[in-house]
Amino acid sequence: MPEIVLVRHAESEANLARTWQGRGNSALSPTGREQVDALSRRIDEQEFDLVATSPLDRAVETAAAFGEQVETHADLTEIDLGTWEGVSVETVATRDREVLRSIYAGGDDRFGTEGERMSEVAARAWAIIDSLAARVGAGGRAVIVTHGGVIDSVLGSLLPVGRRRAHLMVENASLTHLVGGPERWRLARFNDCTHLGRLTRFATRHLDSGGSVLALIRHGRTKANVEMRLQGQSCWGLDDVGEEQGAWLADWYGRLSTVYSSPLSRATATARYVAASDVVEVAGLEEIGMGHWEGLVREDIRRDWPDLSRRIFEDGEDLPRGETGETWDGFTRRIFATIESLVVGPGEVAGVVSHGGVIRAYLGALWAGVNTRRLHTPDNTSVSHIALTGDGPILCDYAVAPHLERRAVTS
Numbered sequence: 001m002p003e004i005v006l007v008r009h010a011e012s013e014a015n016l017a018r019t020w021q022g023r024g025n026s027a028l029s030p031t032g033r034e035q036v037d038a039l040s041r042r043i044d045e046q047e048f049d050l051v052a053t054s055p056l057d058r059a060v061e062t063a064a065a066f067g068e069q070v071e072t073h074a075d076l077t078e079i080d081l082g083t084w085e086g087v088s089v090e091t092v093a094t095r096d097r098e099v100l101r102s103i104y105a106g107g108d109d110r111f112g113t114e115g116e117r118m119s120e121v122a123a124r125a126w127a128i129i130d131s132l133a134a135r136v137g138a139g140g141r142a143v144i145v146t147h148g149g150v151i152d153s154v155l156g157s158l159l160p161v162g163r164r165r166a167h168l169m170v171e172n173a174s175l176t177h178l179v180g181g182p183e184r185w186r187l188a189r190f191n192d193c194t195h196l197g198r199l200t201r202f203a204t205r206h207l208d209s210g211g212s213v214l215a216l217i218r219h220g221r222t223k224a225n226v227e228m229r230l231q232g233q234s235c236w237g238l239d240d241v242g243e244e245q246g247a248w249l250a251d252w253y254g255r256l257s258t259v260y261s262s263p264l265s266r267a268t269a270t271a272r273y274v275a276a277s278d279v280v281e282v283a284g285l286e287e288i289g290m291g292h293w294e295g296l297v298r299e300d301i302r303r304d305w306p307d308l309s310r311r312i313f314e315d316g317e318d319l320p321r322g323e324t325g326e327t328w329d330g331f332t333r334r335i336f337a338t339i340e341s342l343v344v345g346p347g348e349v350a351g352v353v354s355h356g357g358v359i360r361a362y363l364g365a366l367w368a369g370v371n372t373r374r375l376h377t378p379d380n381t382s383v384s385h386i387a388l389t390g391d392g393p394i395l396c397d398y399a400v401a402p403h404l405e406r407r408a409v410t411s
Contacts, residue, residue: 002133003188005048006154006176007145010035012058015172018089022081022115022149025057032058035173035196040065042195046405049136052076052128053145062173063145070145075124078147082112104165106156122153129154130182138181151176158187158374159367166366167191167395168202179376188376190398198253199349199385203396206387212344213396214386215256216362217274217353219266220245221380228297231355232290232325235265242266245381245404246273252403253383259351260342262286262358270381271353279353284338287355288331291322328361328372336365344388359384366393379404 010032014021028036043066053063054076063070084092092100102109108117125146132142151170159167170176170191177189193200203213220242224231238246250273261271262285271279293301301322302309311317318327326334335358344350356377363384364372378384378399385396 001138001179001184002136002181003141004129004133004178005141005143006151006170006178007039007062007143008148008151008170008172008174008176009054009056009058009062009145010039010173012172014086020081020084020087020089020092020112021058022078022085022111023056024085027057028061032061032172036062036065038195039173042402047141048143049140050132050142051145052132052142054078054147054150056147059145059147063143066143066145073128075128076144076146076150079111079118079121079149079153080116082110082115084112084115106165118149118153118156121150122157125150125154126157129178129185133181148172154178155187155190158185159370164392166363166393168200171200171202174200186374186376188399190395192397192400192402194400194402200396202394203385203387206389207347207349210346212346212388213349214339214342214344214388214393215253215349215351216359216384216386217249217270217351218356218359218378218380218382219262219264219270219353220249222266224295225380229295230290230293230297230301230321231266232288232294232321233264233286234294237265238269242270242380246270248403249381249383250274256349256351258344258348259353260285261353262355264355267353267355271351274351274353282338282342284334284341285352285354285358288321288328288357288361289325291320291325293322293325331357332361332365335361349385363395363398366395 011029012026012032013029014026016029051063051066051070052073053059053070055072055074056077099109108119110117136142148169168191171193175192178185179188180186191200207213220238222236222242223239224236253274255276256274257276259271259275259279260282261267261279263281263283264286268279312319318329320327339362359378360372360375363375364370379401382399382401384398387394387396
């Protein structure tokens with residue numbers, strides 16, 4: 001399946017001055033140039049089939065991190081901001097508070113009275129994404145260097161705001177990965193800034209102000225992962241690669257004072273790599289119960305339960321997995337209640353080591369009504385950070401795993 005990597009340009013002079021910049025040109029700030037250098041080092045050994053960029057200077061300068069073979073596309077230009085162009089963030093927030101609040105909450109108002117609507121931006125962005133995916137083909141990788149508003153319009157299609165906005169706008173020089181292809185796009189990674197620091201700037205500021213952050217970590221690889229078996233609540237331990245992944249995770253991430261874990265062995269074994277002291281096992285963090293399907297591969301399930309598997313996997317009905325297992329809705333309610341009950345101290349990052357389904361279910365609960373099939377299962381030992389704010393949990397990043405990139409491993 002094709003992969004598209006969306007890159008927000010590095011910090012510009014207008015970002016630094018906190019002014020709205022749409023189609024106006026603004027060069028990179030000194031910090032922005034440092035971010036491009038860090039991005040260049042991050043992707044130094046990675047291969048891409050095609051690199052496309054917005055024609056605006058801040059994007060073109062950022063695209064230089066990917067080499068000289070770069071093509072420009074006008075439809076990757078930032079949102080037309082109308083009367084907000086060049087105006088300070090504070091002025092717009094005060095003068096046009098209601099319009100800004102509506103847009104932030106998922107409304108399709110015009111930016112700056114006479115500018116674009118988010119739906120119009122999304123339409124031109126998806127057209128470029130689909131066309132580049134067709135050009136690189138199955139297994140190909142393309143990079144798109146563009147702007148925060150453009151990436152936000154794309155994410156708005158995958159992760160609707162619902163009752164409230166539960167994710168950040170991507171930060172400067174961040175990486176966001178889409179996989180799957182037209183009509184099947186899924187979010188594989190979001191707001192990956194790990195070449196600039198372990199945590200996003202938002203999460204760092206949140207901690208500095210006394211806030212708390214959850215690090216949701218998927219367990220390391222198991223034999224069942226390799227064989228594509230539905231593990232559910234069966235106790236599969238880590239394989240040799242899974243143990244290595246745990247060590248690599250610890251080398252990158254360090255150790256945490258508080259680490260909660262699913263009681264299943266593949267999670268507790270991973271948790272021990274990042275725990276500075278005892279791991280706290282929490283009943284309720286287990287993977288979804290798969291009933292009679294535990295340990296089976298999809299081909300076996302489709303053969304022996306053709307009607308039930310079709311209704312669940314193709315028609316989208318939320319029925320008990322394997323006849324006696326959990327429904328996705330019941331599983332989601334269990335996971336959300338369990339994670340909400342965890343105690344995290346002020347200014348603390350607490351680890352929560354669990355499973356791919358657990359992480360997807362929790363995020364699905366944050367975006368009420370989102371189709372969690374739009375979320376690609378996070379890689380083994382990847383980390384997703386959640387800031388616990390007064391307005392509710394906020395996703396800072398999803399499935400970041402720089403410790404795996406330079407390893408010849410299939411997670």
